[in-house]
Amino acid sequence: MSSTKIVLNGSSNGRNLSRSMELFGRGQRVITGGNARLPVFQRPHPIYMAKGTGVHLVDVDGNRYIDFLNNFTTLIHGHGYPPLLDRLRGQLDLGVSFGGPTELEVEFAELLCDRVPYFDQIRFMNxxxxxxxxxxxxxxxLTGRQRIAKLEGGFHGSYDPVEVSLDSAPANWGSLSAPSGIPYSTGISESVLAETVILPFNELRASREILEANKDRLAAVVIDLLPQRAGLIPIDPCYLAFLREFTARHGIVLISDEVMSFRLSYRGGITCFGFEADLCAFAKILGGGLPIGAVGGPSRFMLPFDSTNGKPLVPQAGTFSANPMSMAAGIGAMQCLSEQHFQRLDDLGEYARSSLTEMFRQQRLPYSVTGMGSMFRIHLRSEAPKDYREAYAAPEQQERMGMFIWALQERGVIVSPSCQLCLSTPMSADHIDEMVASVRESAQMLEAV
Structure with missing residues (x-):
């Protein structure tokens, strides 16, 4: 019996997914791999969604789910949030994109610079x-240097230098004191590998030695304050303080990737950790569910983008950059996120983590949970991991996780492929309790296999 059949036969609901199966078959004929996004693929087939309202999703077969994925942490207001829909409907009447700037991008940049005190300027992208x-x-x-340093296992998008050692494995990741630079995909050039320095997450002594050896050739150090691939474990304050001091002393640009961690507080993740990066990259919740990206920071670090005196050092364009639909949705999303909203999400997140931990203890299940704020991740191990290497899942563990996630879906809970969950503002403690019950049933099923 296959692992998939074990999950489906052990489910509590026996959900019909025939329409999703049919669409996947059609998709395989015209879309390489059957669907257009790698993270949403799962075996035997993805679940195709039809509608979202509030905290719930409905798939093409009519099955209903609580959405703890929220498009990979993007939808902080859940689905169909009325203030956002009103803004988008209004902008539709005015136009969806233009070959010129709009007042909206100025308004949105002003909002973000007012919100995050150390931002002087913003640039929008997609x-x-x-x-x-x-x-x-x-x-x-800014530095005239080429090398960058990043944390082992850190995910920073689909750009060759930051994909290095994104998913290195025990067979190739090298020693903790000198992690190897491993290509994520076929075709990454040797020069990219040579220009990317890998730091062991939260390992201060080893990181200091690696940085000292490369300090004169480093343009930037890229960090994530709550790296998902490294187990959704917060960066150690002492480690962060060391990186801030070292980069400032040696003229290295410290970049905080807050694409995901910007949802940690009203003013972003940097506020939670009490430091200022030189440049901040952010996205996801910023666009209210529409495509967006942004770079923010002090004006001296944003200078390479300035085109007012001729060709900028770094030309940044994009047909849909700062498009009015994304700007309208982003303004609406941010205006509807008060400090009280974040406090409530933090409280719900802590309730979710503590409830899961207590349930695992009572049921004597060898599982653990990590996270911060409105995000958390379930690990199929009794001891919570401390770094990327401990959080790494071998193929057999990945298979068990796949079974666990299918079981959750059968019980009406949608999570990420790594079993990361995040909250949205329409959620309540009742939704958390329902999720915990589904996790308990799914874990008991998995342990019985």
Whole structure:
């Protein structure tokens, strides 16, 4: 019996997914791999969605789910949030894109600079990948250096330099004191590998030695304050303080990738950790569900993008950059996120983590949970991981996780492929309790296999 059959036969609901199966078959004929996004693929087939309202999703077969994925942390207001819909309907009547700037991009940039005190200026683009890419280009322009350093296992989008050692494995990741630079995809050039320095997450002594050896050639250090691939474990304050001091002393640009962690507080993740990066890349919740990316920082670090005196050091364009639909949705999303909203999400997140931890203890299940704020991740291990290497899932563990996620879906809960969950403002403690019950049933099913 296959693992998929085990999950489906052990489910509590026996959900019909025939329409999703049919669409996947059709998709395989015209879309390479059957669907257009790698993270949403799963075996035996993805679940195709039809509608979202509030905290719920409905798939093409009519099955209903609580959405704890929220398009990979993007939809902080859930689905069909009325203030956003009103803004988008109004902008539709005015136009969806133009070959010129609009007042909306000025308004949105003003909002963000007012919100995050250390931002002097903003540049808008279309995705988190673009935002990270342009921060690195700016760092190279400012320093005249080429190398960058990143954390082992850190995910920063689909840009060759930051894909290095995104998913290195025990067979190739090298020692903790000198992690190897491993290509994520076929075709990454040797020069890219040579220009990307890998730092062991939260390992201060080893990171100091690696940085000292490369300090004169480094343009930037790219960090994530709550790296998902490294287990959704917060960066250690002492480690962060060391990186801030070291980069400032040696003229290296410190880049904070807040594509995901910007949802940690009203003023972003940097506020939670009490530091200021040189450049910040952010996206996801910023666009209210529409495509967006942005770079923000002090004016001296944003200077490479300035075109007022001729060709900029870093030309940044994009047909849909700062398009009025994304600007309208982003303004609406941010205006509807008060400090009280974030406090409530933090409280719900803590309730979710503590409820899961207590349930695992009571049921004697070898599982653990990590996270911060409105995000958390379930691990199929009794001890919560401390870094990327401990959070790494071998193929057999990935298979078990796949079974676990299918079981959750059968019980009406949608999570990420790594079992990361995030909250949205329409959620309540009742939704958390329902999720915890589904996790308990799914874990018991998995342990019985």
């Amino acid at each position: 995705s988190g990948t673009e935002a990270v890419m342009y921060t690195i280009k700016a760092a190279r322009a």
